[in-house]
Amino acid sequence: MSVLEMNTAEPSQATFPRPLTETERSFVAFLITKFLPTRNYLQEQLADSVVTRICGCGCPTFDLWETCSPAPPASEARVFWQGYGETARGDSVGILLFETAGRLSCCEVFYNADESRADLPVFESIKESPTSPVQP
Ligand SMILES: [Zn+2]
Secondary structure, rough: OOOHHHHHOOHHHHHOOOOOOHHHHHHHHHHHHHOOOOOOOOHHHHHOOOEEOOOOOOOOOOOEEEEEOOOOOOOOEEEEEEEEEEOOOEEEEEEEEEEOOOOOEEEEEOOOOOOOOOOOOOOOOEEOOOOOOOOO
């Protein structure tokens, strides 16, 4: 498959669930460690989680779910942390962590520019949004 075909191909659902990549795992682990220290149990969930879906638009957004938990309930996902940062190329991005029924269910990274890339923000650039939900 050529690079062009790889870039334009729809992500195949047959490849899910898959393990988190090292980059995906360290990104979420960093966010929990730095911004959610009172919710350290999320690290255990993360360790047991797999990626169940990725966004098809080219951004790094992925859904995840703990393998030992029952399937995600139909209840709505809610944002429990919000932040922002900048990629190595200087693109500004927003970051949202979602939970469904108390479990990590999505890590969304959205580009403020028109074009989405697959790059995650540089860790040191990440800040908590002033409008991030208040932590218990
Ligand atoms: Zn996307």
